[in-house]
Amino acid sequence: HVARELASQPDCWQRAADLADGAAGQLPAAGERIAVVGCGTSYFMAQAYAALREGSGQGETDAFAASEFPVGRRYDRIVALSRSGTTTEVLGLLAQLRGTTRRTVVIGDPDSPMATTADDTVVLGFADEKSVVQTRFATTALTLLRAQLGLHTDAVVEDAQVALAEPLPAGLVECSQFTFLGRGWSVGLANEAALKMREAALAWSEAYPAMEYRHGPISISTHSTATWMLGDAPTGLSDEVHATGARWVAGGLDPLAELVRVQRLALAIAASRGLDPDRPRHLTRSVIL
Ligand code: F1P
Numbered sequence: 001h002v003a004r005e006l007a008s009q010p011d012c013w014q015r016a017a018d019l020a021d022g023a024a025g026q027l028p029a030a031g032e033r034i035a036v037v038g039c040g041t042s043y044f045m046a047q048a049y050a051a052l053r054e055g056s057g058q059g060e061t062d063a064f065a066a067s068e069f070p071v072g073r074r075y076d077r078i079v080a081l082s083r084s085g086t087t088t089e090v091l092g093l094l095a096q097l098r099g100t101t102r103r104t105v106v107i108g109d110p111d112s113p114m115a116t117t118a119d120d121t122v123v124l125g126f127a128d129e130k131s132v133v134q135t136r137f138a139t140t141a142l143t144l145l146r147a148q149l150g151l152h153t154d155a156v157v158e159d160a161q162v163a164l165a166e167p168l169p170a171g172l173v174e175c176s177q178f179t180f181l182g183r184g185w186s187v188g189l190a191n192e193a194a195l196k197m198r199e200a201a202l203a204w205s206e207a208y209p210a211m212e213y214r215h216g217p218i219s220i221s222t223h224s225t226a227t228w229m230l231g232d233a234p235t236g237l238s239d240e241v242h243a244t245g246a247r248w249v250a251g252g253l254d255p256l257a258e259l260v261r262v263q264r265l266a267l268a269i270a271a272s273r274g275l276d277p278d279r280p281r282h283l284t285r286s287v288i289l
Helices: 002-007 009-026 041-055 088-096 113-117 136-148 154-165 186-201 210-214 237-243 255-272
Strands: 034-038 061-065 077-082 102-107 120-123 177-182 205-209 225-229 247-250
Touching: 002 255, 009 120, 009 136, 009 154, 034 041, 034 088, 041 061, 041 077, 041 136, 041 186, 077 088, 077 136, 088 102, 088 113, 102 113, 102 136, 113 120, 136 255, 154 255, 177 186, 177 210, 186 205, 186 255, 205 210, 210 237, 225 237, 237 247
Parallel strands: 034 061, 034 077, 077 102, 102 120, 177 205, 177 225, 225 247
Antiparallel strands: none
């Protein structure tokens, strides 16, 4: 499933972008103070969205893992992201905040419990997935939110097509450790890239804000490390990484399209290790306590 689902991302992103104007009434208005929550992949998309929204001057935006939401804090609106609409921490939080603040959920399944617990729902049924390992639902939800902020362009969809068509950088499958770096909104994408490598390929992967990598984590870098920058790199960082003997990977694509390349790498590594990415170890499609 996951190979087919990840290949459909350009189409799904286009559909989400087309939907953004129509969904504007359910999504935060400029000036609202909001929090975005989710678990796992959905949390990392929340991080990316929060940085995009705050950075575009459309309102204070915090991202939290749903389990770590500071319940005493007041927001105009809570936006929850969840493919399944059943994840315990998100559902529990939406229920707990009932009546205190406006709650919006972006979900894959309109019949899920979250749909009835939230005040507003945006259903991206066309991007829902069969797989355990999330790819297109998460990136499509982020594309919808990005488009609603006025930050999506056709070039992003074209970059995703390039990310699917171009060969992966040679030699990466042999690396023993993968570090993903981001800046601003791509920090969340770097976290998601590292999670894909763990979930689909059982690969040792880490993620950091790019400049933070210099403050300790670089000490584990070796000639068998691949360090992959999502988005523009801070000046000088690639030289520091090269000096450790590690592979430096940086593409000119939109960071969300770079994530598609990482998803492909995760599947390639899974194949090289004899793993079935549709049966990831110790994972279920939705984590319910
Ligand atoms: C969240 C999630 C996924 C993860 C795994 C377990 O699901 O943590 O990100 O890949 O499948 O569930 P959801 O709330 O978005 O449905």
